Structure formats: structure tokens, C-alpha cells
Amino acid sequence: xxxxxxxxxxxxxxxxxxxxxxxxxxxxxxxxxxxxxxxxxxxxxxxxxxxxxxxxxxxxxxxxxxxxxxxxxxxxxxxxxxxxxxxxxxxxxxxxxxxxxxxxxxxxxxxxxxxxxxxxxxxxxxxxxxxxxxxxxxxxxxxxxxxxxxxxxxxxxxxxxxxxxxxxxxxxxxxxxxxxxxxxxxxxxxxxxxxxxxxxxxxxxxxxxxxxxxxxxxxxxxxxxxxxxxxxxxxxxxxxxxxxxxxxxxxxxxxxxxxxxxxxxxxxxxxxxxxxxxxxxxxxxxxxxxxxxxxxxxxxxxxxxxxxxxx
Numbered sequence: 001x002x003x004x005x006x007x008x009x010x011x012x013x014x015x016x017x018x019x020x021x022x023x024x025x026x027x028x029x030x031x032x033x034x035x036x037x038x039x040x041x042x043x044x045x046x047x048x049x050x051x052x053x054x055x056x057x058x059x060x061x062x063x064x065x066x067x068x069x070x071x072x073x074x075x076x077x078x079x080x081x082x083x084x085x086x087x088x089x090x091x092x093x094x095x096x097x098x099x100x101x102x103x104x105x106x107x108x109x110x111x112x113x114x115x116x117x118x119x120x121x122x123x124x125x126x127x128x129x130x131x132x133x134x135x136x137x138x139x140x141x142x143x144x145x146x147x148x149x150x151x152x153x154x155x156x157x158x159x160x161x162x163x164x165x166x167x168x169x170x171x172x173x174x175x176x177x178x179x180x181x182x183x184x185x186x187x188x189x190x191x192x193x194x195x196x197x198x199x200x201x202x203x204x205x206x207x208x209x210x211x212x213x214x215x216x217x218x219x220x221x222x223x224x225x226x227x228x229x230x231x232x233x234x235x236x237x238x239x240x241x242x243x244x245x246x247x248x249x250x251x252x253x254x255x256x257x258x259x260x261x262x263x264x265x266x267x268x269x270x271x272x273x274x275x276x277x278x279x280x281x282x283x284x285x286x287x288x289x290x291x292x293x294x295x296x297x298x299x300x301x302x303x304x305x306x307x308x309x310x311x
Contacts (some may be wrong), residue, residue, distance in 0.1 A: 013089035016164050047302055051076050061151050062144045087179040088303035092296045099292040111270040119251045126247030137229045145226050160212045174201055183209040184289055186284040193279050200272045
């Protein structure tokens, strides 16, 4: 579950290093910024300020003019109302399902199924946000698209430099990150659990570089989509179709080799999570249950304050 929440916390896809994915703005969209806000250190505080984060994110990457800022503000309000009113109770139910599962032995297949459930919900965010993003895309000027291209390239270069720098000490660096994530969910790990993680990670390649390459490809595809919209000036309905098609491919890329990499990584992560959860002590399971119960409560309380939104 700790890796599952890392995905929820900082990305919209299935990367094993999701803390870098949203930071590289692979999903530069309302859904991605919303998810970052909703799953920040204080979920309710972050969620209730998601509109501010959305405006800041878009302006940072696109340098919006006043009319575009007004568009983002209006569309964000609608999107957030829809999300609060129609999605949060479902999230609470999914968290409750996870909390019940980790009270007993879990299988990799169960973890993988939960991952698929999560990705389905993330895909729903992209589908719902597509009309809003299409509307914004139709207003973008070439200079704004170029600004976005440059910022995404800078982000990806930073990621690649960090990944290459870690290669010399790759095993220890990855183990350290994985232990940190695990302990955020379970509390302090035992020596045996650390050795378990070391053995499970030992045969896995340096995935960070592969994900950096995947991120660069997706960034390029997104920029190409924005350029196509700017060039062809389609009707909003057609721009929405193109935007939805882009997001639909994020969970499982259409290219066979890229898709195989994603699926293999998910399966390996599911094995790791199941083995670690099954090794947890009663105190660690209680720690994990409390964490999940807190997020379940937050989602329920946020949903209870929902107002009118889109259907």
C-alpha cells in the first residue's frame, strides 16, 4: 500500500517513481494538480485549496493572460465541485477495501487488482478533465506552448541527471527510498524486512532512467497534441476527443514494448508490497490501518461538504 499511495500522492500513472512524475508535469492538467492537492500532508487542507494550486500550476507552466486565468478559475470550480460530489465517497470505499485487505495475508494478485482499481479512477479524472483542458488548449499561443515545452524539458533533464548520478550507488539509493516509503506506512522496519526489500529489489534494473525516457516521450506527445490543436483549430468537441485519447494511453501505452515495461513493473511492485505487508508485525499493521482510516475519514468528510457540480 505504501507504493500505491505514493502514486496517489504525487502522480497520475503507474510509475514506480511517481514522486517525480507529476513534478515533471507529465499530467499537466486539472486532475493531476487536484490529486497532488488532495493527497498532500494535510488532505483536507490541501483539497480545500486545490483551486489555488491549480491556478498556480497552470500559470507557472503557461504564463496565462487574464482571460485564460478566468477560464482556469471557472473550469476549476466546476471540476472540483464535480469531483467532490461524485468521486470522494468512491475513494473512501476503495480505501476501506484496502484497509480490510491488509488486516490479513494478501496476495500479489490482490495488490495488482487494487492497483487497477486505482488506475481506473485516475483515468476517470483524465476523462472528466479533458473538456476543460481542450478549452484551455484552444486559447494557447505558440509562445505559451514553447514555454511549456522548455519547462518540461528542464524538468526531464533534471530527472535524468539525478537518475544517472544515482547509478553508481543505485542499489543502496533505491533501497533507501523504498524503506522510507514503507516506513511512512508501517513505521520502523525490522532488519529482516530491510533484507527482504533488498533481495526483492536486487534483480530489478534501474527503472528510473527508463521512466525518465517514458516521461520525455509522453511530454513530447502532449506538446504535439497542443500544437495540433493550435494549428488545426478544431471544434471543442473534437479537441476533447483528442485530449481524452491522450490520457487514455497513459495507463497502458499503445506501444508493445512500453506497455510490457509498465505491466512488468506493476507486477514486481505488487509482489514487493504483498511480501512486505505479509511480514508486518501487529504493531505495523495497526500503524497501517490507522493511516488508511485517516484518509478514509478525510475523503468521507470532504464528500459530505459537496455542493452542486457537473453531472
